[in-house]
Amino acid sequence: MPRTPLIVGNWKMHKTIQETVDFSLRLKDEFAKEKDPRVEVAVAPPFTSLAAAAKVLRGSPISLSAQDVFWAESGAYTGEISPKMLADVGCRLAIVGHSERRQYFHETDDSVNRKAAALIKEGLIPIICMGETLSERQGRSTLSVVEKQTRDGLKGLADKDPENLVIAYEPVWAIGTGHTATPQQAQEVQAFIRQLLGEIFSSRIAQGMRILYGGSVKPENIADLMAMEDIDGALVGGASLDVQSFAQIIKGAQPSKR
Ligand code: PEP
Numbered sequence: 001m002p003r004t005p006l007i008v009g010n011w012k013m014h015k016t017i018q019e020t021v022d023f024s025l026r027l028k029d030e031f032a033k034e035k036d037p038r039v040e041v042a043v044a045p046p047f048t049s050l051a052a053a054a055k056v057l058r059g060s061p062i063s064l065s066a067q068d069v070f071w072a073e074s075g076a077y078t079g080e081i082s083p084k085m086l087a088d089v090g091c092r093l094a095i096v097g098h099s100e101r102r103q104y105f106h107e108t109d110d111s112v113n114r115k116a117a118a119l120i121k122e123g124l125i126p127i128i129c130m131g132e133t134l135s136e137r138q139g140r141s142t143l144s145v146v147e148k149q150t151r152d153g154l155k156g157l158a159d160k161d162p163e164n165l166v167i168a169y170e171p172v173w174a175i176g177t178g179h180t181a182t183p184q185q186a187q188e189v190q191a192f193i194r195q196l197l198g199e200i201f202s203s204r205i206a207q208g209m210r211i212l213y214g215g216s217v218k219p220e221n222i223a224d225l226m227a228m229e230d231i232d233g234a235l236v237g238g239a240s241l242d243v244q245s246f247a248q249i250i251k252g253a254q255p256s257k258r
Helices: 017-033 047-057 083-089 099-104 109-121 134-138 142-153 183-200 203-208 222-226 243-252
Strands: 006-010 040-044 062-066 093-096 125-130 166-169 210-214 233-236
Touching (some): 006 210, 017 062, 047 062, 093 109, 125 142, 134 142
Parallel strands (some): 125 166
């Protein structure tokens, strides 16, 4: 089943409001140069820049994503942001379970699951991140780690209209290290994730779902990754901070290049 490629730029804790505006204007220009863009694109600025990015990107084909969310609708949760607030500011997607949040902020599969459910309920698209650490890969437990993250992270979502949900396979050892997984390594895990999605949802739903790869994606390696059957796009960190390199990654993900 053809799946429209999706490229998401995760800016992490980078860019002020003015830098966000400048970047978004330039990205819009770059995108306008593509006569037939067959790639969906989203940027995930920090919370403080979402409103400014939304203003610039409104009416453009570039979507806005948050980097995280809290599952409650509202309440006494100092510092947190609800799915409704993200929808209100113009987000269409939100990343959940990024390995940095799992590592530094004690995110668990259970919290990932609650966040994903809350996003779907609000009509937003969760990008659910998962992936093994280096020692887990060396210990040959990559598939069991990813299976647990998938089954626990997606628990109960089958009755919640999961069609639009996006998975991002991001081996922790590849994030921000310059060590990209080989296309074959990523394909092996992503085919396994799709098989799990088939068991959890249905094979029809699994075939339509996008599974992104993340971990040191650059203009030089995007085409080889995208050539793989089960790689439907990329979650890009460092290389998404520069408009030129992000635009080249978007170009490299065009289906004609596959
Ligand atoms: C990420 O943070 O999701 C990521 C993939 O980062 P990088 O591209 O810098 O490895």
